[in-house]
Amino acid sequence: MSLRLSQGGRLIDRSKPVKFSFNGKALSGFAGDTLASALLASDHMLMGRSFKYHRPRGVVARGHEEPNALMNIGAGVFFEPNQRATVTPLREGLEAASQNHWPSLETDIGAVNGMLSRFLPAGFYYKTFIHPRPAWKHLFEPFIRQSAGLGKAPKEADGDQYEYLYQFCDVLVAGGGVAGLQAALRTGREGKRVLLLEQAAVWGGRAISDGDELDGQSAEAWVAQAVAELEAMANVTLCLNVVVSGVYDHGYVLAAQALPDHLPGGESPRERLWRIRTGKVIAAAGAIERPLSFAGNDIPGVMLAGAMRDYLADFGVVVGPRSVVVTNNDDAYRTAFALKAAGQAVPLIVDARPECDSPIIAAARAAGIEIAFGSAIAKVEGGKRVTGVQICAQNSAGSALREIACDAVAMSGGWSPAVHLFSQAGGKVIWDEASAFFRPDATRPPTGDDGVPFVSVVGAANGYLEAAQALADGAGEPVPDGVQAAIAAVWRMPAEAPAKLREKTWLDFQNDVKVSDVQLAAREGFESVEHAKRYTTLGMATDQGKLSNINGLAVLGDALGREIPQVGTTTFRPPYVPLTLGTVAGEARGPLFQPLRKTPMDAWHDSQGAYWEPVGHWRRPYCFLRGDETPEQAVAREVTNTRQNLGLLDASTLGKILVKGPDAGRFLDMLYTNMMSNLKPGRCRYGLMCSENGFLMDDGVVARIDEDTWLCHTTSGGADHVHGHMEDWLQTEWWDWQVYTANLTEQYAQIAVVGPQARAVLERLGGMDLSAEALPFMAWAEGELAGIPARVFRISFSGELSFEVAVPAGRGLELWQRLMDEGEALGVMPYGTEALHIMRAEKGFIMIGDETDGTVIPQDLGLNWAISKKKTDYMGKAAQARSHMTDPERWKLVGLETLDGSVLPDGAYAVGAGENAVGQRNMIGRVTSTYHSPTLSRGIAMGLVVHGPERMGEVLEFPQISGDVIKARIVSPVFFDPEGERLHG
């Protein structure tokens, strides 16, 4: 049984008990524990069920690399699945639950999958569930969804807060172990701005737990001294609990900061994503121990040797009183010493290597620990926990030579340098045959914006696994040779393990991938490592194969008869450890999810029943609801009232761009399809703006302010784009033209005053002569209205008598209020965007984004009147002359009237006779805008139809998905007041 010893545990505070629960059971640990160490201390070795076969699983590692001990943590809005117990700090009241089992962790019905495992090999899903198709939906999928998977998806929105932090430095040191501290000291002493980040809650990496000696001091003393020196340097910043998760181009680094003191729902964020820009990265991320591949290597109680000594040194926890050590290298011997020193029994060290010698082997012999060289574990005995091991010769098929009763197995298949950060940004790795690992190739590092290498690697991550080597490498000094005996590459244990054993030999614990699965993939032709990975899912779980990748590659290479370098590695991609979605999103959630642009009158609208519609990032009233009206009723009322009395529209969102300079007229002539240079000051003109490809991009009314100044109105969504477009051409093509632009969109509130009473209400405000003589249609004037400085544009998008009044934004609400007050007797009502759309459609005015979609040219819309014939050039003119653009078969704008008065569905297609090349009915047109017109009491629509304007009166068929056909007649797009009499009031 796993338990806490009466002494030891450098990270825990035994005077501070911490209560928590696991699967509803009340338990207790100590401050400083992780959830994993506290569970082990309470004899909870079983921490979860595996993904596919529901095998009982216990903790196998110490840190982020843990594949098994994934937990549901918290409840309600603070619930989060798939949290690794090994890096979850224990805190008072923590609620943890194991995953992927039913009905309980101890008795899991899904474990039947394990008995069926011979029928669930790699690629099983692909092979089995293809036919018959209904079986997938009704039989297989529900079963798989029930039995596979890890944690449950949260049901509620996350109750915690997250945020970003932008940081800048010359040198980022990733990892605060010995090598990282040395690297920070070295670069810090050079005066560089250094940021040193460590994922754990303490400095020193493995050195202190391992009891290393550094520069003649204990690791503890050395680390304390190094940290003290770094803390004293003003140019060095150190931070614990920050894991560097990704290195990207040009020195961009992402790191996630955990805040262990954060309480669920507390003031502080739960996690913080650091977005770092650094000159250099020194990756000192250490190394990750590999499991050995023997049968039963996933039974709870089998643990990485390094992790076992960590639990002992850090938390005073052991997995059981009797532990067998199995290894192919010297490092695991340290676990045997540590256990012995703590009074635990180590009946045997199983060393797969032929007999060899080194200082530590000699010490083991001297300490009287039995070593079995050339040996292997044939099989681990036990179900939910280890009860013993069968020992065999490594070069055998696994016939047991002896059996040893034990509670735990400490395994070490060697260490893999954590090359992830180096590799993510483009660094290449090379296979080191002697050390049996991939190490960074210092000759092929990632390069930065200056073309110079920007990521270097030190310490264990660089392949220098021994403390004295890491010390030298981190300091940039020549690295001494190691004192350990050479590792033996052991990828299968025993070497000739038969199928019966290989099927119980796990490579990827989290995704339940076995040696036999990888061998099957090789047999079936998945020779590329990238293909084999996806076929077997090896390394595709949340741990991204930190423990399994190298072992898997080796097994694949062996099955293919290739060496590991020929097999190659899969690509290391960020993030190094899983990031929660909250951390990635940062502050962008709830009201801060995205900017919501509000006009100066927004609060008034909100208080008056505005039914909102998003327009770009703006919110605009679609209509204003009165009483228990539906939106449709409100829209009809607003249209009717505006046509009969008086309507007010908040048009503040319209783009307003000032264009000024001696060449402004010439510039606008290039930008718009018609002439703007000959517009007279005081006058307005409607203009179309096209892209160089000829397509209609934006439209709006241009007013000439004075001799060298024009004010260009754009669509609501188009202001920034049009301003950017203008600046683009001025800066990069016609830079010698003397023109300046200013985007004044937000400087002004703009109100459209529309309807037969429009002039009357403005006259009541007083201050300006707005008579038809003083201010004719398409003119503008400046003055004061109700004491507010204003520009009044006599323009109309509704077909009614209409004035658009622009005032400083800070006074927009005041003007709106005055118009509402003075208009009361005249029947004023505010109207929203839908009434605006209907009234413009009744008049046959096009709308950018409805009649245009990036493939429509003005000529398609019958807008030739707004295209200058005189100009030799404007943006898009050349393209509009291309054969495809002048093709008479292009669809052209028409009006559409349903025969029964109903409303055509938006986007509906008209079909003609015959079929197209792929046997579909021929499309001959489509609906671009469609509304119920309250003015005409019928459905009206606009659409693009082949030869449309030549087919007036013809009836088109619009088939529906239901099978019904709607018939509509081609008519003029101007449905209402074609003579424009109302406009002139």
Add this chain to the structure above:
Amino acid sequence: MAEHLHTEVTALEPCGMILLRGDLEAEWAPDLLSIMGYSLPEQRQVIQSEAGAALWFSPDELMLLCEAGSVAEAVVQMQSACREAQAHALVADISDARARFAISGPGARLTLSKLCPVDLSEAGFGPGHVRRTRIAQVACAFWMTGPESFELICFRSVSEYVEGLLRNAARSHMGLEML
């Protein structure tokens, strides 16, 4: 809880803002700027006065701040000075287009560091500098008005969003005590 990093976010009253675009190296430029009592700020610099500040926005663009009451007259004066000098320049009153915020206290730098991709260490940014950048998803500009205080401007339509961002970022600096 990092109490010593307390940060205050305040929405400021509107002030006068004038946009000037033109060749800032031209002969007429000093006279034009002197109307508002400013000289030409260097690249990415701000010149502060009792009444406001002159902000360098781009090689041909300045934003000039003044008291709200004096902006109308200043615009008229500057526009007529341009005409007299036959200067090709654009002067516009943009006082209503933007919102202003003050961010102050020992955590002010940290607060902006959470929202803007800018080096806000003392080595990277200090009094006298102005920076146009983005704050989360919208454009902004800021400069320092004291050793621990910033003024930030953004477009008026997104002032609620920006205020929300600033208050959210200022709330807690737990875990950043070492910066």
Add this chain to the structure above:
Amino acid sequence: MLILTCPYCGVRAEETELAPGGEAHLKRVDPEGSPEALEEYLFHRANPKGVHFERWRHAYGCGKWFLAARDTVSMEVFGTYPAQISEPPQELIDTIRARRPGWEPV
């Protein structure tokens, strides 16, 4: 994520402050141009593996368009320069030649 120095305001701006604008040094073809020249101008774009000249706007900063020479594989930036120029500056071409022997401007 790229970082490019804006030649107008001097800011080393990260990509989130910038807006991309495609290939640099396109020559506008007006209605007098031949159909072939127009086709080239409207539709044909270089997509080199290696040295590339491109347009960027410091959209969230000073608002200026500038040009950059960048290696599309290694992401090395050889230089940024103002947009008011129809060819890359000779100094930049020399820099690129030094860094990429054998490279010739198109």
